[in-house]
Amino acid sequence: MFLHYVRPVGSLIRSRSVNAAVSRLYHADKVATVGSQPDSQSPVFQENYDQMQVLVKELKDRAEKIKLGGGEKARNLHTSRGKLLPRERIDRLLDPGSPFLEFSQFAGYQLYGSEEVPAGGIITGIGRVSGVECIIVVNDATVKGGTYYPVTVKKHLRAQEIAQQNHLPCIYLVDSGGANLPRQADVFPDRDHFGRIFFNQARLSSEGIAQVKAATGEEVSAEDLGGADLHCRKSGVTDHYALDDNHALHLARKAVRSLNYKKNLDVTVETPEAPLFPADELYGIVGDNLKRNFDIREVIARIVDGSKFDEFKAFYGDTLVTGAVFQ
Template sequence: MHGLLSRALWGTIPQATRRAYHASVLPSLISTSSPEFQAKAAAMDELVKNLEANLAKARLGGGSKTAERMKTKGKLLPRERLNYILDPGSPFLELSPLAAHEVYDGQYIPGAGMITGVGRISGTECVIVVNDATVKGGSYYPLTVKKHLRAQEIARENKLPCVYVVESGGAALPHQANVFPDKEHFGRIFYNMAQMSALGIPQIAVVHGISVAGGAYVPAMADENIIVQNQGHIFLAGPPLVMAATGEIVDEETLGGGLMHSTQSGVTDHLARDDEHALALARGIVGDLGQARRPLASPSATPEDPLYPASELHGIVGTDVRQPFDMRDVIARIVDGSRFREFKKEYGTTMITGFANIHGYEVGIIANNGILFSPSALKATHFIQLCSQRQIPLLFLVNVTGYMVGSKAEKGGIAKDGAKMVRAVACADVPKFTVVVGGSFGAGNYGEALSSTSEKEINSILFS
């Protein structure tokens, strides 16, 4: 074996030496001082210089005027957003940086109005797609679509989470014939998002500015999203088109602002103060993804004691089930470090949902904070499905009198919305733990994993 070497002797040789045994140094007879070599090198150096100049120009986006307009509005520039969300000092592999270079006659569309690539966020490799609003308002040209789809293809093939940094006016209407109708056109973006989500590849969106028409579906179809208050807007049609179509006069904030979507429509999950806060929230979300990808049998973090003693629960809950209390005070006394990343905090406020660690294990917590209305049930349904997708165990903290009753609730579809929550609980293929902290009455039992027969469910009563 291996020429003259015996098997026993071969096993004693270091790996690096073994590789050298099979390889030999290649001789090079090229004369680097020859005229031919020098001519080739000079020609190639010139091409590389031109390439670097074009890349540098493309990185500037739409130019100083549009950049200045963004800055006067208090916004980060697209590449500043990218740098902010990436781990400090980590590499970023940019994809298709010269897409659309000298393609559209008379129009300069650097990078096809989009930045895409693979980078590290909170220790997790992600595909990042950033709309460059300095280039034609971040609108989609045919090659913008192609670039976006290519990034999604790489994400799917390599099972990398997708983070979309959104500020786009939708399709470039003069080019809509090559943007909308075909299989590999604009609609494919949303098909890919749905498919990847179903495969357990997280889809996360951060809305920094306008997200209109087809662009509104990027955050709407994301598994989890963030919007910047008084800056991000999501709507299918802007105020001018709404007025033309319906006669309604409405401003952007009322029509599709962050506060409205976070408190009323439920389209968005987290409301940020500014660009920096939004990107910090996104980093936290991706950080939780890293925990969720660990095996359930091992802790994902170092266990910590809560900041408040569990003995104080007696004084918080009491023995009178009619006496209300804030379930956040309970959560603060059972989770590691009393830290809790709340999900959809401003929406469906009678249900509290969010992520925390208990003894180092990540859990998704669903806690009642009053009677269940339709928004509360829809919020819980979304959260349960999210935890099931990410394989995060569920902890239900129950203190519920049931779902809301009355004609208004029935007209609002409370039965259907409550059923969605029950269905989500039944289909969630993760361990479920239910702790009855107060009362548990009516159909609320079914939505709180109390009446199921799954072997993955454990129920207990703390107080009643």
């Protein structure tokens, strides 16, 4: 960090002849706090508060809709085949009561016009399995048969990048129809190398179009083409034979448990200190009017521990506030 000492008017920073009281203040290690008490009864605050509540409710409603995955017809078809829904698979894979930190839930939202791709057709995140934190990647077959859109590829690769950066094991719950053919020109490999890590289903839709028969004249069932028997007995791709979804998830948990994977963490665990101001006040401070200014320091004061913020470059570049936060 580059420091340049100045003597602004009215500053407590003087010279070596400064008195002891000011000197002690100047050399104190205590981090300053930011924030002030807003006028919660003002018309602007009340307007902001009401408008932001509407926006947050809309955001939560959209998130809940995304969690459903594909449409009702697609979900019913999925469950009629004896399959668990993707988020049910995650719940049964994770250690009971443990959290799941989901990535990029709004990936693909309104990206393809009227074509809905909830969560980008794939669910990714960090969860605890058999006591081990893992990256979990789950195809959602209720969204276009689990096929890969360009955004699906980006989201999948992003999860792998996070796994690599944090040295986390990966668990893939694969239920995919491969590349989304209408958008295959944007899906197939570029320099990021989209790997063939998904299980190619034999049929593209609920109509059961026999793809192999159409291409070669042969009649081959979905199981013969890519089922458990084929990959356990002939191709050798798989290590275990699962009878159903629940059995497969049990085997996945067992596999993670057998890794004997322990991540060495050199961290200091401290009890977090609550901000000095309630987070609820953010509704009234920010609002939805983009033409109305607000002090970003008031936002910082309501999200950091103890509202402690050590700002630097305070007199340079007024459009950007930078600093460090502390426990």
